[in-house]
Amino acid sequence: MKSLSSFILVLLLLSCTLKNTAEIKTYIDEKKEDIVAKKEEVIKKISKKPTSKKNKIQKRLYVLGDPYYIEGVQYVPLENYKYSEKGLATFYGKELHNINTVNNEKNKVTELLGRHKTLPIPTIVKVTNLENGISLIIRINDRHNDNTSLIQVSRKVAQLLKFYKNKTALVKVEIQADASKQIKVVTESMSDPLFDKTIEAAPTENVFESDLEDSDNINSGDNDFEQPIELSFEEVKEEKLYIKITNFQSYEEISKILNELKVYYERTIENNDNLFDVLIGPIENENANKIVSSFISKGYKNVEIIVK
Structure with missing residues (x-):
């Protein structure tokens, strides 16, 4: 009888253990789902982690440059x-x-x-x-x-x-x-070593990175500006475009190159200390680039656009 009682007790304990094990497994599975969901939420937030405005500032340079x-x-x-x-x-x-x-x-x-x-x-x-x-x-x-x-x-x-x-x-x-x-002055100050510290010390709001990809689409409307656009009008007299080429050796050289390039506009020739300058025009705006490029390609670098 004692052995039977012991056997029944073991069965009861085993059943309780199995029941507790099943409950624990269910609990763990539920927690796993919660953990995965929270992990995904954290990853999403990290991908949109706030960045300070100072990181968005693009330092512009003051540039003059060499010849x-x-x-x-x-x-x-x-x-x-x-x-x-x-x-x-x-x-x-x-x-x-x-x-x-x-x-x-x-x-x-x-x-x-x-x-x-x-x-x-x-x-x-x-x-x-x-x-x-x-x-x-x-x-x-x-x-x-x-x-x-x-x-x-x-x-x-x-x-x-x-x-x-x-x-x-x-x-x-x-x-x-x-x-x-x-x-x-403003642009040069951006190159100052203290510029970053000044910006870092300034109070800023957090900015979140956008999910949208950068786009090269260009809006051609008139609302692209944050600043107001101020157009002004003034009276202007009619002016024309001319091309001036300097330092010719002779009249013959001028005539030869003009004929070679098929430039048949009116011309005015000036003698300048035994060198000759020629003024061609008036010329249509759309033809100026072709004529200037033609002279430069022939070695005449002293070409100037004149408006008068």
Whole structure:
């Protein structure tokens, strides 16, 4: 009888143990699901971990640069706070959108930007369309490699100055001295070793990285600017485009090259200390680049666009 009682007790204990084991297994399985769900949530949050605004700041550089050449024509960058020149303007489109500039920023066709061969970067300039009197303040943020045009502006600037459809325009480019000096100070301060510490000490809000992929789609609307756009108008007299080539050895050399290049515009020849200069024009805007490039390709590097 004692043995039977012991056997029954063992069976009861074993059944309880099995019951507890099943409950524990169920509990563990439930907890596993909770743990996996929480792990996925944590991973998702980590992938969107907050970054401070200071990490998003892109340091722009103040760039002047050394003399350089475009197809054998030399250009010398200078700080000239009295700069005022007339010439031909062209524009760039999506081929330069989001491309790095020489001063370490991304080019944008939807912003008020321009590219110039000799002005400091950045520089603030006023660009006036001499064909309609519309003017606009823009920022120079890059160099361009075109011998013909004085300035190359963004597509948005070309639209606002009303020469987008014509591709080119005669313009006047005037430096805004005070604004350019101020932007120089600000830009140079970004290169100061203390700049990062200053930004780090400043209170900032957390910014989360977006799930959206970067897009190169470009909105051509007029709402691409955070800053207001101020167009101004002024009376302009009709002016024409001419091309001046200097340092010919003789009249015969001038006639020969003009015939060879099939340049049949009106010409004015001046004797300048036994060397000869020739002024050709007026010339249509769309033909200027071809003529300038033709002279340069023949070794005549002293070619200049004149607007008068």
